[in-house]
Amino acid sequence: MKNLIRYVVTRALLTIPMLLILLTIVFVVVRVMPGDPVSSMLGGHAPQSVIDQKKEELGLNRPLIVQYGDYLMQICRLDFGESMILHQKVLDAIGDKIPATIELTFFGMIITLLVGVPLGAYAADKRRSAQDYAIRLYGIVIYCIPVYWLGLMLQMIFGVWMDILPVAGRTGARVFVSTFEKTGFYTLDTLLVRDFEAFADVMLHLVLPSVTLGLVLSGIFIRLTRANMLDVLKSDYILAAEARGIRHRRVVYKHAILNAFVPILTMMGLQVALLMAGAVLTESTFSWPGMGRLLLERIYLRDYPTIQGIIVIFALIVAFVSLIVDIIYALVDPRVRY
Amino acid sequence: MTEDNILQIKNLHVRFPIHIGTVRAVDDVSLSIRRGEVMGLVGESGCGKSTLGFSILKLLRPPGEISAGQILYNDRDVVSMGEKELLSFRGRQVSMIFQDPLTSLNPLFRVGDQFVEAIRTHEPEVKPREAWARAEQTLKHLGIAPERLVEYPHQMSGGMRQRIMIGMGLVLNPGLLIADEPTTALDVIVEAQFLDLLNRLRQEFNLTILLISHNLGIVAQMADRVTVMYGGRIVESGSALDLFGNPRHPYTQGLLASIPNIKLDQPELRTMPGAPPDLVDPPPGCVFAPRCPQVMERCRRHRPEEFNVSGMRVACWLYDN
Incomplete structure (x- = not known):
């Protein structure tokens, strides 16, 4: 039993680097995709000044590395941020649908x-x-x-x-x-x-x-x-x-x-x-x-924080289930020890 | 002379049809086992001795099949038994223990539950708790603490698991126990203990045992009578004393001569030249002819009959006179 707890804790800790890698990939990928939240919100014909103003508002004009650092800090506080398109917390949107x-x-x-x-x-x-x-x-x-x-x-x-x-x-x-x-x-x-x-x-x-x-x-x-x-x-x-x-x-x-x-x-x-x-x-x-x-909707809208949030949640679910599976192992097969 | 035979195998043929032809794993074998005796069945790997053992339970793995012959257990023919009859026959009348005790118990069930299942399969009216108590009794008999019934197989040593297998084989008081290479996977000391136990149980329960082994030593030690198989056929059978003291068939002679003896000053191990026969396409005459040091012309063409040589049955033309 003590071994099992130690195993669960270790496994849980191991998901942290996994999440970090995943977050980085998702963060980069969504920003490399053509289009961005501002143009999807305002359409293709908005005047440059409006676009710049909106970008400033959303913090998208800052260097990528700064945005990345900010986002990581946010996630560390378990704050998934707010949608860039709708005035809705990412976690609320996810909580509604999950x-x-x-x-x-x-x-x-x-x-x-x-x-x-x-x-x-x-x-x-x-x-x-x-x-x-x-x-x-x-x-x-x-x-x-x-x-x-x-x-x-x-x-x-x-x-x-x-x-x-x-x-x-x-x-x-x-x-x-x-x-x-x-x-x-x-x-x-x-x-x-x-x-x-x-x-x-x-x-x-x-x-x-x-x-x-x-x-x-x-x-x-x-x-x-x-x-x-x-x-x-x-x-x-x-x-x-x-x-x-x-x-x-x-x-x-x-x-x-x-x-x-x-x-x-x-x-x-x-x-x-x-x-x-x-x-x-x-x-x-x-x-x-x-x-x-x-997820599909928000990908069309290039809603970066929501996309990132959903993928993190998916990853957490997968990690959690495989942990549960490992525990069930020990119940089915008496030879399995942790 | 009427003998009290518990098992009589008559002209048994077992074939395995495979893509390159048909393997004649057991080819016209007749054998009888008397009540209360230990019959040793020896031969090298692939000679059909284990197949013969499985045939007695009609438990051949596909595509293996009994193509002809009879297996009479207390005068009931196993070959013609239906599936339902076989279920009450296997385990209850004849039980079998296997070569590898490490893999013969289901790893996911407690040993005690496997005992209970075996008992209740044949005696469904027995309550699980009574069956468990009976398993405890059996374990005591085998010199294992009854508390160990709650353990899983992997928590036990090889020797202990083999004793458990024996116990599971005996808990229903079968008439015949088939032991297929029961000590091959055990080390020498555990083997000796196991054979002692088998001897003791044999006397206590008046067991009849078919002991299948390639180890001539343990057969000599345990068996009353011995049958030697080669290439799917029986080449020689007789009392253990005669057979080991004065083997008649050239194969048996070669087999005995190839046992290393530490007392003799042998510079090399004695071996038999050649390899076991191809059972898809066996030699037309005697299966041993290609390797036989005393081979004659007729051996290559005609299958030898069985001759009675001072109480032993020998399938060899040398004794035709």
């Missing part, structure tokens, strides 16, 4: 695991059968499909043709968000006020976006689970379990799958980054009011 994104990625991950792990395990068990080839083919194809294309197809099939699922937004017209909103996690909020009708509506709206996101990533998990299962199924303890007369299904789906799960956990930690990237696209496709859409 629950939607977390909700989406959470359900996306669940779908990924529910589809990827059992299919991968099944394919490994039935190695070289028609089912195995079919599952592997599915895994490759789904991985190659762009998120937005799959999203559009699902919208067309389930939203337009069959007309059974909503295609956009987090809630329908008959649900008033203000009656339950507390944390911003609508699934949680509706349950807290026991408004089950609203809860059902929120869940329905989650189906298509999270299925889209989850399916695209399920391909990787199928391949990973299958490869690990093949290794595990070859090991002596699997044979020994079968020699003890334990049913094959139990051997595969209890003894083997748990052993194959350890590398899958690692992948889960790493996949969160991909999931976030996928969320950006999914959110645009489904008009999901989350961080991804916010």
Whole structure:
């Protein structure tokens, strides 16, 4: 336990240099991009004097290194600054949108695991059968499909043709968000006020976006689970379990799958980054009011502080999740010690 | 003479179809094991002895399959058993312990839970707590503190894990224990302790053991009767005393001669020339003919019959008279 705490603290401290590097890259990249907040705000035909005045106001006329130093100092005080376009604190903008994104990625991950792990395990068990080839083919194809294309197809099939699922937004017209909103996690909020009708509506709206996101990533998990299962199924303890007369299904789906799960956990930690990237696209496709859409909007507006802020938050989430994954490791595998 | 055979293997063939042909891992093997005896099965790596062991549980890894023959356990044919019958047969009637104790236990489950699972698989009416108590009893028998049941396999030494494997093999009182190279992964001292334990358990439980090993020393020490396999076939079998004292088959003679002896003043190790046969395309006559120092013309063309030579069965044309 003491070792675990030491490990967590070390890991947390290690994210600081990572963030510093990331911040520097983002800081430079957004400023190297063509265009700037002033021209996006004022349009291309504003008189030079107005542009200069606005730049002075925002501090963009100072040398880059000074701006950078200022920004770092600000971040050290956990102050993400204020949007250059709107009069809104960056953290407020993010705080508004982050629950939607977390909700989406959470359900996306669940779908990924529910589809990827059992299919991968099944394919490994039935190695070289028609089912195995079919599952592997599915895994490759789904991985190659762009998120937005799959999203559009699902919208067309389930939203337009069959007309059974909503295609956009987090809630329908008959649900008033203000009656339950507390944390911003609508699934949680509706349950807290026991408004089950609203809860059902929120869940329905989650189906298509999270299925889209989850399916695209399920391909990787199928391949990973299958490869690990093949290794595990070859090991002596699997044979020994079968020699003890334990049913094959139990051997595969209890003894083997748990052993194959350890590398899958690692992948889960790493996949969160991909999931976030996928969320950006999914959110645009489904008009999901989350961080991804916010990021896209603010990139168009060249809103430097908000872009930087969002990326820092994304990085923190990824770091946090991989830390959690490392801790779960120790719970699944008794051999892991910190 | 009627013998009390617990296991009778009749003309067993096991094949592994692979892309370059079919490996005849076990080729027309007949063998019987009497109740209460220790049968040693020896031979070099790849001669089919482990495959034979796995066939008894009908637990061959694909693409391996039993293509012909019978395996009669108490007069029930294992080969024709269905999946359901096999489940109650494996572990309960015949149990098996493996070469590498380090990898034979699932690393993610506590040893005790693996015991409980084994017991409750065959006796679902036993409550988990009773099963645990039975596992504790078994551990005491093996000279391991019962408290260690809560540990995970990686917290135990190799020798202890092998004893645990034995315990798990015996907790259901099976009629036959197949020990596949049980001491190969253990060091010499642990090996000796393990063999002592096996001997003791054997007397206590009146165990029947099929001891598969390439180590002639431990077979000589443990076995009542010995069967020698070469190239997927049985070349010689008989009582351990006869076989080690007066081997008849040239392969057995060569095998025994190649054991290094520290007392003899040998400048070099004695080895058998040549390599084991290709089991995809074995020699047409005797599989040992290409390496045999006493090979005759007919050995290359005709597969030797089995001859009875003063109580031993020898598959060699030398004894045809």
